[in-house]
Amino acid sequence: MFADDSDVLIVGxxxxxxxxxxxxxxxxxxxxIIDKQAFPRAKVCGGGLSRKAMDLLGFELGDTMHQPISGAILTYGNRDTVLKEMPSMAACTVVRSEFDQMLLERARAQGVRFCAETAFIDATESADAVSVTTSRGVFRSRLLLAADxxxxxxxxxLFGKDLVTxxxxxxxxxxxxDGALEEFGQRALFDFDGMPHGYGWIFPKRDHFNVGVYSPFGGTALRQHLDRFAAAYAGLQRPQRIxxxxxxxPLSNRRREFQRGRVWLLGxxxxxxxxxxxxxxxxALKTAVLAARAIAEDGLRADSSGYSRLLRRELLPELRAATWMARLVYRFPKLTFSHLVLNQRINQDFAGLISGEIGYRHCLYKTALGFPRWLMPSKAPV
Ligand SMILES: Cc1cc2nc3c(=O)[nH]c(=O)nc-3n(C[C@H](O)[C@H](O)[C@H](O)COP(=O)(O)OP(=O)(O)OC[C@H]3O[C@@H](n4cnc5c(N)ncnc54)[C@H](O)[C@@H]3O)c2cc1C
Structure with missing residues (x-):
């Protein structure tokens, strides 16, 4: 066991x-920064990186970018389909082992110390510090920032097992x-029949597709839904490997609790x-920006509530609007598809959400304003 001091200890x-x-x-x-795994490490993730995430990072991804995404295919079971071309790159795809490694190397180049294969076990707070027990000894710091x-x-x-849903x-x-990726092109596909009350996605990478299903309402038998969804696409049949x-x-923080004394939660x-x-x-990146801003303003104090205040002001209203949008869109997916997704004005907003040109509150507001018009079939779907 050893005691290791730093200003802040980041877990994850x-x-x-x-x-x-x-x-x-x-x-x-x-x-x-400690992580329980050795890096680079795999992470389950579609690897879809929105324009707003790229803008927030503010540097060129270089080879870490697998495909720029300049169009969205919005479909219902690969039958009704809208191709939404986007004027500039709205997103890109990455592979998380490479992307996360790149971000970590960037931090290390700034002088950050990284301890791999070091798992958080427990922490206790005193008046001026927090002592963190890990699988490789004890670390002491002024703040413990949990991004695990x-x-x-x-x-x-430290916050209880029921905080997050x-x-x-x-x-x-x-x-x-061979040839399937070239034929698919630099597009991301969203299928509103891919999963009950959710969607299926196909994201192209340099040498493979990432194909997945998700519903904000949860769900069971995901493997069956994924297989049914994938079966509708010729380019996914007869794979060389799968x-x-x-x-x-995690979609919500039940008590909207993000910090307790010297311990903060991120991402x-x-x-x-x-x-x-x-x-x-x-x-996740945005919480990092807000936590860094709170520390720049308040220092490493245990009684600072700046981080929670920034989250409430700059992030939670957007996430709440996203939840309402999700309820609206996935409750009746067929109806949504024909009246929202095929509506040129509204699908333009959806594309703007992915790129970050418009926010969720704005999109929700415009969608709600257009409500009576959804009931009329759109004359110009694309
Ligand atoms: C199937 C799927 C597809 C997704 N697709 C997308 C997508 O296309 N685009 C998108 O934006 N988001 C996507 N997401 C969500 C995205 O993956 C996460 O929101 C994102 O990774 C959160 O980043 P994070 O830094 O908070 O945590 P993570 O990326 O999960 O990093 C947490 C780190 O903490 C470490 N850790 C865990 N426990 C400990 C411990 N006890 N001690 C030390 N270290 C620990 C882990 O090893 C890990 O390295 C997807 C999620 C899933 C499940």
Whole structure:
């Protein structure tokens, strides 16, 4: 056992933890980040990175970008289909082992110390510090910043196991027959018949597809839904190789509790993915930005409530609107598809949501305003 001191200890080196480490090191703080896994490590994720996430990072992804996404295929069971071309790159795809490794290396280049294969076990707070017991000894820091994902051990241990609600999602990595990726092009596909009260996605990577299903209402038999969804697409048949992996997406923080004394929750650990698409990377990065801003303003004090205040002001209203959008869109998916998705004005807004050109509150407001018009079939679907 050893005692190891730093200004802040970050648990979890996913996007939230690695980006926060980078931002805090830039402020001149001594930062240690621990992760229970060796890096690079695999992470279950579609790897869809929205334009707003890229803008937030603010640097070119280079080879880490697998495909730029400049169009969305919106469909219902591969029968009715709208192709929404987007004027500029609205999103891109990445593979999480590479993307997360890149963010971590960027933090390390700023002087962040990284301890791999070091799992959080417990923490106790004193007047001026927090002592963290890990699988590799004891760390002491002024703040403990938990970015340890949907099943956060820090959250479960220090905030209770019931704080966050989550739903399952399942994906298949499909290495298709030659030519299928080229034919699919630089598009992302969203199928509103892919999963009951949810959707199915197909995201192209450099050498494979990521194909998955998700519903904000939860659900069972995801493998059956995924197989039924994939069966509708010729390009996914006769794959050279296929693997399946599933995990959970945390959609809400029941008590809206994000910090207790010297311990703060970020990203999935805080329950802050969005409900409409299940997007979590942007929101994980955004929590890092807000936590770094709160620390810049208040310092490393135990009585600072700046982080929660920023979350309530800048993030939670958007996430609440996303939840309402999800209820609206997936409650009656067939109706939604014919009256919302085929409506050119509204599907334009959906595309704007992915790129970040418009926010969820704005989209919800415009959708609600247009309500009587949805009942009329759209004359110009595309
Ligand atoms: C099937 C699926 C598809 C998805 N697709 C997308 C998508 O296309 N686009 C998108 O934006 N979002 C997607 N998401 C959501 C996205 O993956 C998450 O929201 C995002 O990874 C959250 O980042 P994070 O940094 O908070 O946590 P994570 O990325 O989960 O990182 C947490 C880190 O903490 C570490 N850790 C865990 N426990 C401990 C411990 N006890 N001690 C030390 N370290 C620990 C883990 O090893 C991990 O490295 C998807 C999720 C799922 C399940």
């Amino acid at each position: 080196a996913g996007p939230a933890g690695a980006h926060l480490a980078y931002l805090l090191a830039q402020q001149g703080l001594q930062v240690t 994902g949907a099943s956060s051990a820090v959250r479960n241990r 989550y739903v399952p999602a399942l994906e298949a990595l499909v290495w298709p027959e 693997t399946y992996q599933g995990y959970v997406i 999935d650990a805080a329950g802050l993915a969005e409900a409409l698409f299940g997007e979590g990377i942007y929101f």
